[in-house]
Amino acid sequence: MNCTAYDWLGAHIIDDGQTSGTRFAVWAPNAKEVCVVSDRNGWKHGAFYLNSSDSGVWSGFVPGMEAGEAYKYSIRMQSGEIIEKSDPYAFYAEIPPKTASIIYDLDTYQWSDDSWMNERRQRNWFSAPINVYEVHLGSWKRPGDDRKYFSYRELADRLIEYASDMGFTHLQLMPITEFPFDGSWGYQSTGYFAPTSRYGTPIDFMSFVNRCHQAGIGVLIDWVPGHFPTDGHGLGQFDGTSLYEHQDSRLGFHPDWNTYIFNYGRTEVRDFLLSSARFWCEKYHVDGLRVDAVASMLYLDYSREAEEWIPNKYGGRENLEAIQFLKDFNTSLHGEFPGILTIAEESTAWPAVSRPVYDGGLGFSLKWDMGWMNDTLKYMQLDPIHRRHHQNQLSFRSLYAFTENFMLPLSHDEVVHGKRSLISQMPGDQWQQFANLRLLLGYQGTTPGKQLLFMGGEFGQWTEWNHDAQLDWSLLEFDTHGGVKRFVHDLNHLVIKHPALHELDHQPEGFSWIQADDAANSVYVFARYSSEGKEALIIVMNMTPVPREGYRVGVPRSGFYKELLNSDAKLYGGTDVGNGGGVESEPTPMHGMADSIQLTLPPLGMLIMRAEPTRKETSTTEKA
Known part of the structure; x- marks a missing residue:
């Protein structure tokens, strides 16, 4: 290579x-x-x-x-x-x-991010907090003058401070590799080594990344090796022949996107793509690449009828050249740039996507959990009166939650093409919609996996994302939207602060159901643990608009349980139903445990309860 x-x-x-x-x-x-x-x-x-x-x-x-x-x-x-x-x-x-x-x-350009880069090489991101803010640079905010876009440097002045204050650990930028058509959002690239000039020069983008690192924020970029556009100035038919693509359209053309498919078996093409991936890590210090549409690369029959594809040499549907390319991609990047992340958007049940190549996997760091996204949104879209009939729609994930290193995406794909914004997908009156949105975001932040949220979701934008306009920031003038933003802020900072919410995201020891079968009340209760059980958090979700008093929950240890977060707090736009800051456990058996706590569950609300350390545990911690 x-x-x-x-x-x-x-x-x-x-x-x-x-x-x-x-x-x-x-x-x-x-x-x-x-x-x-x-x-x-x-x-x-x-x-x-x-x-x-x-x-x-x-x-x-x-x-x-x-x-x-x-x-x-x-x-x-x-x-x-x-x-x-x-x-x-x-x-x-x-x-x-x-x-x-x-x-x-x-x-x-003179970089000044040595501290970040040195620390990154030592960082184990699997046990570290990751809260990703997905951003389209051209429509996050726009200048009020005659210009269409802010520059990379102007965005750095605004976006970095915002993301840092909100508790986002990483920015994931929708494709910034040069592209001809705004409506493709960058997913049809013609410049695999050039940041788009829409927002400034390459050095401007270097400055953006450098300043992110100085602020302690990682930068992930979308990278699209799955297809490329047919624009005349691009890679297609580059010297008059099918150079980068297959000549046979059954191998070299995507019917879904009307784009060419790279010939992954050709040495020069593979080197081109591997060089592009390395380039962004070396020259621009990016902290990871999210690979778009991996499923379309893995399967020769992806979105094709029987006569529209050619089997591999063994008669199968797997794209053997693409599989080897992805393994080479991950092996080379992880070997040369310790601490970077490679993330797969892979929508099928392909095994071991985020397992090492030497162990038979594709070698990605993380895989988007599209099943979690689909099941969770379908459940949350239900009128609460019907949720009792779909109790296993959320609990089902525990059957596969640790088969991959998952990232939980609520991405741009969920708020376009007529799907509506996240809050507009929530049922009920306006109060219920906001409560449901806080509940959705709270569930995302506390269930095992790393989180990704697309811009606008953090304050409940009503309208679908439009790449031709900035987000509707004026909504923050309303307490309801400001409340969602405050909730996401506090939730993100809790994920960062509390090891139980990030340390064992990809290990079953970090999670256990306490109550997953209470369909009659549509209540879920689960525990999150840090390594060696040093910290225990109890998460309780009431998926109905009915407050529940005296709800008893089994707990793994006795003592005082502090209410760390209540999505129904007045501060967030809720009704302020809660537990006065916390409750003491009682020696009453429940859920197979010797002790339990009795809670008041807020309507359409989530509680995060922390088992406070005993005097003995506190003393031991202080000595350590």
Whole structure:
């Protein structure tokens, strides 16, 4: 594998004191001629010819060309026809709808995030708190002037402080690799080595990442190796032949997205993608890549009828080349960049997605739990009167919760294409909708797994996400929306503060059901534990709008149980039904335990109760 192809392919500035200009190199093995076209030659084929090699790479030096100049490759195909292509390895591109590449020097930025990077290498993210805020940079907030977008640096001024205050540990950016069409949200990329110029320069984006790290926030980016668009300046039919894609449309074309599929079995294509992945970790210090649409890569028959796909050499439906590519991707990144995260959006039951390659897995750090998302939203969308008939819809997850290292997503996909916003999906009157939303977010934050929330969900935006407009921040003028935001703030900080809510997210020792079968009352009770049982939290969820007094819950140890969080608190927009700060356990057996606590359950509410340490435990902790 060659994972550093960006060091010699593409446009590289040369200035040795005697000679200055730019060296160009592009892979186009079936071309008859390749020229660099720019303002310097009127964008016409016939000057600045590149030389071919046996490897299919055309290269050459153009004196005088310097950083900031736009260029393309003019390629004469075997038919004699000339086509113009952007540089697949370009570091920067013109602002769409323009499509030329731009010469850029990435080595002029001075990073100052050594502390973060050194700590990251030692960090075990599986036992650390992870609260991810998924963001579309173009529509989180927009300037009030004539500009369409804030710059990377302006976003850093606003977004980092907000995310940090809210208790988000990571930002996950929807694709920032250059893309031509705003409506694709970046998921149809044409620039696998270039941050989109919509928000500024590559160095502006480096500054954004650097400042996130200085504030203690990780940066994850969406990365899309599953398909690429058919735009004429892009990778498709690059030298007049199917170079990056399969020639046969049954292998090389996605019917769902009208896009090409990479030929993962071709060495140069695999090196291109592996180099792109490494590039973002090396040059931009990103802390992880979330890989989109992994299922579409794994299955040859993905979204196809019987006659529309070709089986593998064994007659099966698995894409063997894509599987090997994903294993190589994870092995190389984790080996070279300890502490980064690779996250799979994989919507099927493919086994061992987040298990090491040496143990038969694909090697991802985390996998999105799409089953949790679907089951939970379907349950929460039910009128509470019907929830008693669907009690196992939430408890079912415990059958598979620890088969993978799961991330629990409430992502952009859940609030687009007519699905409505999260709060608009909640049943009942407005009070019930807000209570249900707090309950949903509380359940997400306390059940085993790492959390991801799409922007706007943290304050209950009413309307569906629209990439052409900023979030409706004016809603925070209302106490109801402000209450949801305060709840998410406090919940996130609890997840960070309390080891029981993050330390054993991927281990069954960190979780146990106390009561999962009370369908008559639609109540769930479970416990979360830190390592060696040092901390125990009891989570109680009342899924109906009926307060329940005197509800007895078995507890694993005797003592005082402090009410850490109550989603029905007046501060959050609730009715303030609760337990006066906490309750003392009683030696009354319940749920198979010797002790129990008697609670008042708030309507459509969640309680987080902490078993307070005894004097002996406190003394031991202080000595340690």
